Amino acid sequence: MRCEQADEMLTARLDGRLSDDEEAALSAHLAECDRCRAEWHRLEALDALLAAAPTLPAPAALSTRVLARLERREQVRRLLVGGLALVLGTVSLAALALAPVLTDLLNAVGLLTLLLTGGLTTLGNLLAVLLVRFAVPLVALFTVSLLLALALNGLWLGAVRRIRV
Ligand SMILES: [Zn+2]
DSSP states (O other), X not given: OOHHHHHHHHHHHHTTOOOHHHHHHHHHHHHHOHHHHHHHHHHHHHHHHHHHSOOOOOOHHHHHHHHHHHHHHHHHHHHHHHXXXXXXXXXXXXXXXXXXXXXXXXXXXTHHHHHHTTXXXXXXXXXXXXXXXXXXXXXXXXXXHHHHHHHHHHHHHHHHHHHHO
């Protein structure tokens, strides 16, 4: 018998799955092969160790703690989604509320009239007017929306952090 064959039979011997002929052949090999005999003793010792190891029951509170943590994570996720929706909705409302103001402002500076009557002839002319007359209200609108969104985000992050503790 070769060592590779013996190796394959060692675990089968541990499990008691060897026929009488195989058992006899393996025993003969182990009697004359130091390497395989050492491997057999190592396997036997490992098997005995595993058999003697006590099976530890899971701590009773573990599943409760895991479930509680999962529930809290789900709560936080819902809060974050809700907060994001609130911020987006508020920004949209603010933009809607500010839109008439912006339109009034543009009317006041006469740009809509210019656009409607074709008073802007060249592209450069149009760009210059757009830059001068749109830049200030757009920057103001953007800043207000950004500050609003940041403030609402801060409020929601605070609420989420309180729940987490
Ligand atoms: Zn061998």
